[in-house]
Amino acid sequence: xxxxxxxxxxxxxxxxxxxxxxxxxxxxxxxxxxxxxxxxxxxxxxxxxxxxxxxxxxxxxxxxxxxxxxxxxxxxxxxxxxxxxxxxxxxxxxxxxxxxxxxxxxxxxxxxxxxxxxxxxxxxxxxxxxxxxxxxxxxxxxxxxxxxxxxxxxxxxxxxxxxxxxxxxxxxxxxxxxxxxxxxxxxxxxxxxxxxxxxxxxxxxxxxxxxxxxxxxxxxxxxxxxxxxxxxxxxxxxxxxxxxxxxxxxxxxxxxxxxxxxxxxxxxxxxxxxxxxxxxxxxxxxxxxxxxxxxxxxxxxxxxxxxxxxxxxxxxxxxxxxxxxxxxxxxxxxxxxxxxxxxxxxxxxxxxxxxxxxxxxxxxxxxxxxxxxxxxxxxxxxxxxxxxxxxxxxxxxxxxxxxxxxxxxxxxxxxxxxxxxxxxxxxxxxxxxxxxxxxx
Amino acid sequence: xxxxxxxxxxxxxxxxxxxxxxxxxxxxxxxxxxxxxxxxxxxxxxxxxxxxxxxxxxxxxxxxxxxxxxxxxxxxxxxxxxxxxxxxxxxxxxxxxxxxxxxxxxxxxxxxxxxxxxxxxxxxxxxxxxxxxxxxxxxxxxxxxxxxxxxxxxxxxxxxxxxxxxxxxxxxxxxxxxxxxxxxxxxxxxxxxxxxxxxxxxxxxxxxxxxxxxxxxxxxxxxxxxxxxxxxxxxxxxxxxxxxxxxxxxxxxxxxxxxxxxxxxxxxxxxxxxxxxxxxxxxxxxxxxxxxxxxxxxxxxxxxxxxxxxxxxxxxxxxxxxxxxxxxxxxxxxxxxxxxxxxxxxxxxxxxxxxxxxxxxxxxxxxxxxxxxxxxxxxxxxxxxxxxxxxxxxxxxxxxxxxxxxxxxxxxxxxxxxxxxxxxxxxxxxxxxxxxxxxx
Numbered sequence: 001x002x003x004x005x006x007x008x009x010x011x012x013x014x015x016x017x018x019x020x021x022x023x024x025x026x027x028x029x030x031x032x033x034x035x036x037x038x039x040x041x042x043x044x045x046x047x048x049x050x051x052x053x054x055x056x057x058x059x060x061x062x063x064x065x066x067x068x069x070x071x072x073x074x075x076x077x078x079x080x081x082x083x084x085x086x087x088x089x090x091x092x093x094x095x096x097x098x099x100x101x102x103x104x105x106x107x108x109x110x111x112x113x114x115x116x117x118x119x120x121x122x123x124x125x126x127x128x129x130x131x132x133x134x135x136x137x138x139x140x141x142x143x144x145x146x147x148x149x150x151x152x153x154x155x156x157x158x159x160x161x162x163x164x165x166x167x168x169x170x171x172x173x174x175x176x177x178x179x180x181x182x183x184x185x186x187x188x189x190x191x192x193x194x195x196x197x198x199x200x201x202x203x204x205x206x207x208x209x210x211x212x213x214x215x216x217x218x219x220x221x222x223x224x225x226x227x228x229x230x231x232x233x234x235x236x237x238x239x240x241x242x243x244x245x246x247x248x249x250x251x252x253x254x255x256x257x258x259x260x261x262x263x264x265x266x267x268x269x270x271x272x273x274x275x276x277x278x279x280x281x282x283x284x285x286x287x288x289x290x291x292x293x294x295x296x297x298x299x300x301x302x303x304x305x306x307x308x309x310x311x312x313x314x315x316x317x318x319x320x321x322x323x324x325x326x327x328x329x330x331x332x333x334x335x336x337x338x339x340x341x342x343x344x345x346x347x348x349x350x351x352x353x354x355x356x357x358x359x360x361x362x363x364x365x366x367x368x369x370x371x372x373x374x375x376x377x378x379x380x381x382x383x384x385x386x387x388x389x390x391x392x393x394x395x396x397x398x399x400x401x402x403x404x405x406x407x408x409x410x411x412x413x414x415x416x417x418x419x420x421x422x423x424x425x426x427x428x429x430x431x432x433x434x435x436x437x438x439x440x
Numbered sequence: 441x442x443x444x445x446x447x448x449x450x451x452x453x454x455x456x457x458x459x460x461x462x463x464x465x466x467x468x469x470x471x472x473x474x475x476x477x478x479x480x481x482x483x484x485x486x487x488x489x490x491x492x493x494x495x496x497x498x499x500x501x502x503x504x505x506x507x508x509x510x511x512x513x514x515x516x517x518x519x520x521x522x523x524x525x526x527x528x529x530x531x532x533x534x535x536x537x538x539x540x541x542x543x544x545x546x547x548x549x550x551x552x553x554x555x556x557x558x559x560x561x562x563x564x565x566x567x568x569x570x571x572x573x574x575x576x577x578x579x580x581x582x583x584x585x586x587x588x589x590x591x592x593x594x595x596x597x598x599x600x601x602x603x604x605x606x607x608x609x610x611x612x613x614x615x616x617x618x619x620x621x622x623x624x625x626x627x628x629x630x631x632x633x634x635x636x637x638x639x640x641x642x643x644x645x646x647x648x649x650x651x652x653x654x655x656x657x658x659x660x661x662x663x664x665x666x667x668x669x670x671x672x673x674x675x676x677x678x679x680x681x682x683x684x685x686x687x688x689x690x691x692x693x694x695x696x697x698x699x700x701x702x703x704x705x706x707x708x709x710x711x712x713x714x715x716x717x718x719x720x721x722x723x724x725x726x727x728x729x730x731x732x733x734x735x736x737x738x739x740x741x742x743x744x745x746x747x748x749x750x751x752x753x754x755x756x757x758x759x760x761x762x763x764x765x766x767x768x769x770x771x772x773x774x775x776x777x778x779x780x781x782x783x784x785x786x787x788x789x790x791x792x793x794x795x796x797x798x799x800x801x802x803x804x805x806x807x808x809x810x811x812x813x814x815x816x817x818x819x820x821x822x823x824x825x826x827x828x829x830x831x832x833x834x835x836x837x838x839x840x841x842x843x844x845x846x847x848x849x850x851x852x853x854x855x856x857x858x859x860x861x862x863x864x865x866x867x868x869x870x871x872x873x874x875x876x877x878x879x880x
Contacts, residue, residue: 007507007572009561033557035512036544041557042510050510067447070482070490072475072594073513073577074534074546094514096536098593099581104476106514106546117473117481121449132447137513137577141539153538154512 001346002368003381007044010393020216022328023148025337029397031324038145038153045345045397046324050156052343053323054135056187057158064180066131066160071110071117073137077103079112083296092140106139111293111315114161118311119299125165128301128311129173133160135320147216149325150281156321162314165303167290170312172240174206174288175247177316179237181210181284182250188323189340190330191228192283195221195255206288206314209257211280214329221280223255224270281326288314337398338421346379347371348437349399351391353406355384363405363430367415371434395420401437405430441786442808443821447484450833460656462768463588465777469837471764478585478593485785485837486764490596492783493763494575496627497598504620506571506600511550511557513577517543519552523736532580546579551733551755554601558751559739565605568741568751569613573600575760587656589765590721596761602754605743607730610752612680614646614728615687617756619677621650621724622690628763629780630770631668632723635661635695646728646754649697651720654769661720663695664710697722721766728754777838778861786819787811788877789839791831793846795824803845803870807855811874835860841877845870 009030017034018024026032031046042050058068077095080086086105094106107113114132122130135158145153162177164170178194185192192210211221227250237243254269256262257280266275291310294300300308319326331338339345348371352364364380371378379399381390387406394402404416415433418425419440428436449470457474458464466472471486482490498508517535520526526545534546547553554572562570575598585593602617604610618634625632632650651661667690677683694709696702697720706715731750734740740748759766771778779785788811792804804820811818819839821830827846834842844856855873858865859880868876 005505005507007509007561007570030561033560035553035556036514036516036542039512039514039516041512041553043557044507044509047508047510065445067445067484068487069447069484070487072479072481074476074479074579074594076476076479091539094536094538096534098534099531099583102476113475113481116475117483120473121447121470130447139514143539154514 001379003379003383006379008397009043010396012392018148020147020150020329021332022150022216022325025328025332025396025398026148026325029337032149038142038151040149040152040154048345049324049339049343050321052345053188053327054156054158054320056342057135057184057318057320060180060184060187061133061158061160063183064131064176066133068134069117069132070134070136071107071113073107073139075105075107075110075113077105079116079297080105083112083293085112092142094139094141107136108138108140109315109317110134110136110159111161111313112297115293115297115299115313118161118163119294119297122163123301125301125303128163128165129169130163131160131173131177132163133158133316147325149321150329151218152321155319158318158320160316162316163301164312165301165309167312170288170290170314171206172243174286174314175243177286177314178208178247178250179243181286181316181318184318185210185212185283187342188327189342190283190327193221193223193227193255193280194250195223195257196251196260197257197285198259205290208251208286209282210284210286211257211282212326212330213278214281214326215279216329217279217281219280219282220258220261221256221276221278222258222261222266223276223278224253225274225276227253227255281322281329282319283323283326284316284318286314286316288312332398335392336396339398339400341400344400345397346399347376348378348401348403349394349397350378350380351387351394351402351404352380352382353387353390353404355382357407359410360405360407363410367403367405367430367434371437374434374438376434376437401440403433403437441819443819443823446819448837449483450836452832458588460587460590460769461772462590462656462765465768465772465836466588466765469777472589478582478591480589480592480594488785489764489779489783490761492785493628493767494596494598494760496782497575497624497758497760500620500624500627501573501598501600503623504571504616506573508574509557509572510574510576511547511553513547513579515545515547515550515553517545519556519737520545523552523733525552532582534579534581547576548578548580549755549757550574550576550599551601551753552737555733555737555739555753558601558603559734559737562603562751563741565741565743568603568605569609570603571600571613571617572603573598573756587765589761590769591658592761595759598758598760600756602756603739603741604752605741605749607752610728610730610754611646612683614726614754615683617726617754618648618687618690619683621726621756621758624758625650625652625723627782628767629782630723630767633661633663633667633695633720634690635663635697636691636700637697637725638699645730648691648726649722650724650726651697651722652766652770653718654721654766655719656769657719657721659720659722660698660701661696661716661718662698662701662706663716663718664693665714665716667693667695721762721769722759723763723766724756724758726754726756728752772838775832776836779838779840781840784840785837786839787816788818788841788843789834789837790818790820791827791834791842791844792820792822793827793830793844795822797847799850800845800847803850807843807845807870807874811877814874814878816874816877841880843873843877
């Protein structure tokens with residue numbers, strides 16, 4: 001992409017309303033603009049990152065055998081009245097009437113709706129296990145939306161739902177998602193720590209939250225550092241026994257948020273040199289809740305003995321739009337964002353220092369074409385403005401690599417290559433510069 | 441994908457509520473399920489087709505130089521009050537209050553919001569032309585939703601907006617989109633006819649609708665058959681002059697819906713043997729409306745003379761979810777859907793006639809692996825059920841090619857290959873069958 005043809009409006013000054021780094025940088029780097037409290041438009045670069053995250057989530061869901069569906073944002077109140085949550089949910093649920101006076105709502109979550117979808121088409125245990133998910137916008141009418149996309153009102157979430165014939169199978173499904181979530185976060189360049197959690201308004205008796213460490217996190221977290229390097233994060237598990245073992249290993253180490261923390265237990269279980277007390281951002285939350293929804297909504301399947309039994313369910317959420325903020329909280333410096341390469345909006349930035357110089361333009365155009373052909377997805381800063389502004393903007397938007405081409409170096413066939421994360425700069429022959437990026 | 445692991449619940453019987461072919465087949469082929477009047481869940485196969493259509497739209501938007509953004513579904517009423525449309529829009533707009541009593545709405549379209557986004561970050565003609573689009577769910581509270589996704593309440597739309605410094609540039613932008621839309625529909629396997637249109641509630645003075653022919657279409661259409669084979673549909677235009685010429689050529693032939701039809705003019709302009717009177721489904725609508733929104737909302741840019749002038753705008757819509765229905769209306773027979781290959785949910789179906797036969801399973805698994813490796817994206821029907829049901833289901837879901845493997849043919853190393861559109865069947869050596877699919 002050429003910056004001159006891309007809607008990527010950067011800002012020099014920090015907007016007064018932004019209290020945390022991700023909010024500041026998402027506004028300054030032209031990723032989002034606010035339309036109303038907690039409601040945002042995603043500009044092209046923000047949307048590109050959001051889509052990359054969603055695609056990685058999708059890919060790992062497919063690997064775990066889940067099927068993607070798409071439920072609507074607007075729901076009828078009826079199923080929520082049947083489950084008892086319509087009155088229980090509170091003012092965070094946006095309710096309204098349609099033109100015929102029917103009570104509707106903007107879905108904050110989809111347990112009721114997916115249970116209804118399931119029960120209409122699945123009657124037998126032979127179709128199980130089943131895991132259905134969607135990536136859809138939700139609305140929760142937070143009383144004080146803040147921190148940009150980290151606590152917005154309209155937000156993008158992956159929510160998945162598992163269906164099994166009994167508790168044992170359902171717990172296995174839960175553990176499978178548990179491991180799949182760790183893989184997903186790892187692919188996003190994050191180390192997410194699974195923590196024992198309360199079940200809250202979803203209900204149920206088994207639940208974990210996944211938190212990434214960030215100074216600005218809303219929760220205080222306490223964990224055993226031994227947890228954060230398990231091979232189950234990255235390796236495929238080949239049997240149920242291996243899955244069970246990985247789950248047991250990963251949940252045996254102490255890891256809790258302030259909601260469930262017990263000091264005495266922490267002291268007793270964790271050696272002093274492995275104790276981590278930090279702050280975290282919740283990026284995922286999973287629940288096993290058995291027949292809490294299937295019973296009132298009548299979602300039964302026939303089991304192997306021919307008996308109709310209510311299906312056992314779990315639900316599994318990843319905050320997709322929140323992750324954009326979370327990743328920036330975990331990856332930035334004073335100059336801007338530092339994207340992990342997996343989700344960087346462009347693979348490499350090319351700065352043309354002098355757009356009124358024919359040789360510079362020619363060299364930049366050629367490099368841009370080569371980088372595109374090599375699949376590096378370059379962003380060429382071809383704007384007619386001073387070098388200082390270009391350097392600052394490129395730091396701000398945080399692409400992993402930046403190649404700078406100016407008339408001085410060009411005379412000797414040289415370009416400058418900078419690694420955004422390490423800050424390391426080197427002069428490289430123009431002919432070799434893309435190979436250095438690919439190798440890096 | 442293996443059918444046994446895919447949530448693809450087909451129905452034998454025609455649901456009573458479905459009056460038209462696309463609605464019937466989308467329900468029967470397990471593509472959608474209704475949640476409330478005009479509100480649907482997209483099951484995996486439906487979502488896959490919807491995503492393929494959206495990706496083609498996206499690809500052609502990028503080719504035309506448009507930038508993708510994503511605006512929220514929920515909007516504040518304020519901008520609509522400034523433009524005067526909040527009161528004008530009528531009961532199709534879903535309005536509600538948030539917990540703080542602020543008036544909000546579920547966006548039926550986004551002229552106001554995009555104008556506001558634009559004006560905050562663009563001040564100079566040097567940043568123009570600009571075309572911003574998004575693909576987002578909309579809500580229009582139709583009094584009588586019907587025909588499945590063809591006239592739903594929550595629906596997916598691509599809406600784009602162009603910004604130019606003056607009328608001349610804006611009209612050129614309009615013509616560029618006009619041609620780009622014809623290309624888009626052609627890539628979807630459709631011949632869409634552009635028709636002179638009224639501007640309706642969007643306003644403005646230049647507008648075209650794009651209709652595809654379908655017996656069940658809501659509009660009567662009258663056009664000159666000379667219009668439907670222009671090379672501009674498929675070839676890249678290389679200059680503004682060529683663009684202008686193509687637009688003039690494509691709009692000079694008579695083509696109108698019942699809303700704007702004039703019999704006398706039709707008779708005078710179109711030779712008898714080129715007259716087409718038919719029915720059509722609207723799949724796109726474009727508008728040039730000048731400064732209708734930029735003036736009340738104060739979206740100005742400085743022009744080359746340094747004067748601040750209101751920006752000239754157009755808006756451009758494609759009904760993405762409606763297209764799924766429209767394409768089925770134009771591509772089906774009595775047995776089911778016949779997908780154009782560009783958007784078929786899978787490239788080829790493989791029917792295993794005998795899942796309790798080791799040789800059949802082995803041959804099917806091997807073919808499935810080869811087809812996957814060849815990028816043919818196969819669907820393997822590995823369900824334990826009778827052949828008759830499998831054949832009927834495969835016809836219903838309408839994949840372009842079906843390979844059937846049974847014990848009898850397998851003894852001689854043969855499979856049956858069927859072309860869904862022509863109905864032609866042939867026995868092909870198992871070793872050659874994928875080559876026949878790729879060549880077809």
